[in-house]
Amino acid sequence: MEQFGTVFCSNISIVRFKDGQWQEPAIEPLAPLPMHPAAHVFHYASSCFEGFKAYRWEDGRAYIFRLQDHVARMRRSAESMRLPVPDTELLAGMVKRLVANQIAEIPLPPSALYLRPTLIGTLENIGAAASPSTEATLFILASPVGDYFEGGSRPLKLLVDDQHARTTAQIGSTKTGGNYASALGPILDAKAKYGVDQVLFCPDGDVQETGAANFLLIGDDEVVTKPLNEMFLHGVTRDSILKLAADLGYKVSERDFTVDELLAAAPTYEATLSGTAACLAPVGCLVYEGKEILVRDGQPGPNTEKLRSALQAIHFGQAPDTHNWLTQV
Ligand SMILES: *Cc1c(COP(=O)(O)O)cnc(C)c1O
Numbered sequence: 001m002e003q004f005g006t007v008f009c010s011n012i013s014i015v016r017f018k019d020g021q022w023q024e025p026a027i028e029p030l031a032p033l034p035m036h037p038a039a040h041v042f043h044y045a046s047s048c049f050e051g052f053k054a055y056r057w058e059d060g061r062a063y064i065f066r067l068q069d070h071v072a073r074m075r076r077s078a079e080s081m082r083l084p085v086p087d088t089e090l091l092a093g094m095v096k097r098l099v100a101n102q103i104a105e106i107p108l109p110p111s112a113l114y115l116r117p118t119l120i121g122t123l124e125n126i127g128a129a130a131s132p133s134t135e136a137t138l139f140i141l142a143s144p145v146g147d148y149f150e151g152g153s154r155p156l157k158l159l160v161d162d163q164h165a166r167t168t169a170q171i172g173s174t175k176t177g178g179n180y181a182s183a184l185g186p187i188l189d190a191k192a193k194y195g196v197d198q199v200l201f202c203p204d205g206d207v208q209e210t211g212a213a214n215f216l217l218i219g220d221d222e223v224v225t226k227p228l229n230e231m232f233l234h235g236v237t238r239d240s241i242l243k244l245a246a247d248l249g250y251k252v253s254e255r256d257f258t259v260d261e262l263l264a265a266a267p268t269y270e271a272t273l274s275g276t277a278a279c280l281a282p283v284g285c286l287v288y289e290g291k292e293i294l295v296r297d298g299q300p301g302p303n304t305e306k307l308r309s310a311l312q313a314i315h316f317g318q319a320p321d322t323h324n325w326l327t328q329v
Contacts, residue, residue, distance in 0.1 A: 002146075004277060005114070009105045009142040013098040016122075017084040017136040025094045027101055033137070038124040040133035046121030048077035048176045051276050052236065053145075054099045054113040054329065056106035057317040062099050062113070062329040065315060066236050067092055073175065073234065074117055080174040082132035083119055091117065094140055099329045102142050109316040110147035114277070115140060148278040155284025155300055156197040156273065157292075158210065159190040162259055165203040165231075166211060172231040179233075183211040194287045198273070205258045213273035213281070214238040217257075217265055218245075218303045224269070227254040237274040237311075243323060244310045250303075259288065266293050270301035280308040 008030055015025035040046045052070040054062045071091045078085045095115060099106075106113040117140045121133025164186045166172070167179040183199070190199045198210040208226060209215050214235040217224040223245040228234050242252050257265075263286070271283035282300035286293045313319035314326070 004145050004148065005143060007144055009102045009113075009144065011098065011101060012142070013094040013140040015086075015090065015094065015138050017138070020134075022084070022086065022090055025090065025097075027098060030141075033139070035122065036124040038126045040121035040123040040125065040128055040135075043126055044121070044129055044133075045176070045178045045181075046081055046083055046133045046136075047119065048074065048081050048083065048174060049116060049118040050074045050077075050175060052115055053276060053315070054106060054115060055109055055315050055317070056103065056113070057109070059317075062103050062106055063315075063317070063326040064095065064099060064115075064329060066240070066325050067095060067327040069236050069239070070117075071095075073236070074119070077174045077176060078119055080171060081119075081121075081176055083121055084134075084136045086119070086138055091138070094138075096327070096329050098140050098142055103329070105142070105144055107144050107146070110150075110312070112145055112315070114143045114145045116143065145277075148281070153282065153300060155282045155295075155298060157195070157285040157287065158198050158200045158271075158283055159194050159196040160202055160207075160259055160262065160286050160288040161186060161190065161199045162202045162205050164199075164201060166201040166208065167231075169230045173228075173234055175233060180211060187211050196287055200286070202259050202262075205260070207257050207259060207262050208232050210273055213275035213278070215283075216241065216272050216274055216280075217262070217269040218250075218272060218301065218307065219265075219269045220303060221249070222251040222253055223307075224253045224255065224257065224265075226256055235274055235276075237276055237279060240311055240323075240325065241274055241280065241307050245307060247322075248306070248310065262286070263288060263293055266295050268296065270304045271295045272304045279311060280304050 123133040273281045284298040
């Protein structure tokens with residue numbers, strides 16, 4: 001399978017907001033979007049997006065994972081960017097119709113269809129830095145994706161960065177392009193300087209998340225992660241793993257922890273990133289103040305594997321969907 005995010009289905013779903021209302025959504029062939037050079041998004045970054053997956057099972061049906069939660073998060077992101085907020089029914093309906101339309105293009109598990117709703121401000125006004133975009137376009141890209149760990153997984157190496165924040169509290173929990181722009185410089189510098197895969201942002205020693213994934217510590221009987229606040233993205237994978245961990249008898253500790261506590265936990269706890277693309281990605285090594293600290297023996301741990309398998313069994317239709325997370329298309 002090609003690299004994640006580089007292959008697209010033949011159609012998108014698209015709807016425009018103008019004259020104070022959403023127009024009729026349509027499924028259209030994937031093609032460049034004609035845009036006015038003065039469009040608000042180009043100048044003032046009025047945009048937000050979502051990312052989630054649909055799976056096709058042997059029964060020939062497609063199942064979208066936690067659709068309502070992703071729609072709700074997209075609506076919160078739109079609100080935070082002062083963009084027109086799509087109605088729940090409008091957005092959920094567009095996703096379902098697109099998935100149904102492209103069902104033949106969904107590869108079987110462990111592959112999936114990655115869905116990327118994107119909302120951009122299209123108001124043609126370069127003098128609107130301090131006003132909202134009252135026109136917008138919402139489109140949904142669909143992308144067949146393979147197993148993230150196809151060809152084997154190598155545990156990740158993270159720079160523990162207590163110098164930079166990933167973004168600001170104002171938009172920390174918004175899925176918006178500006179947050180990735182803000183994190184990009186520190187990430188590229190860390191890759192070049194330390195050969196790491198990602199940066200774990202820990203401003204003032206507070207362990208938060210990486211550029212695009214949440215961070216969890218997993219012990220033999222406890223899962224530890226930061227409680228929700230405005231500084232970081234409230235991952236649906238994080239939430240799913242915490243619920244499954246509780247089901248499996250782990251103690252779920254949503255609490256703040258510092259870099260010192262993280263380093264003290266490294267010999268005994270597994271560390272992992274969580275997000276839709278990779279599900280859980282094991283962390284094998286931390287770099288802090290120029291020193292490398294192994295997480296346990298540096299290899300993927302059994303508890304991470306157990307929780308990932310439990311979540312993927314639901315994705316793939318191999319375990320009952322006891323939390324009603326799947327929407328059948
Ligand atoms: C999307 C994202 C995540 C993961 O969210 P999921 O809902 O689990 O895919 C975590 N952190 C950031 C910054 C993200 O953009």
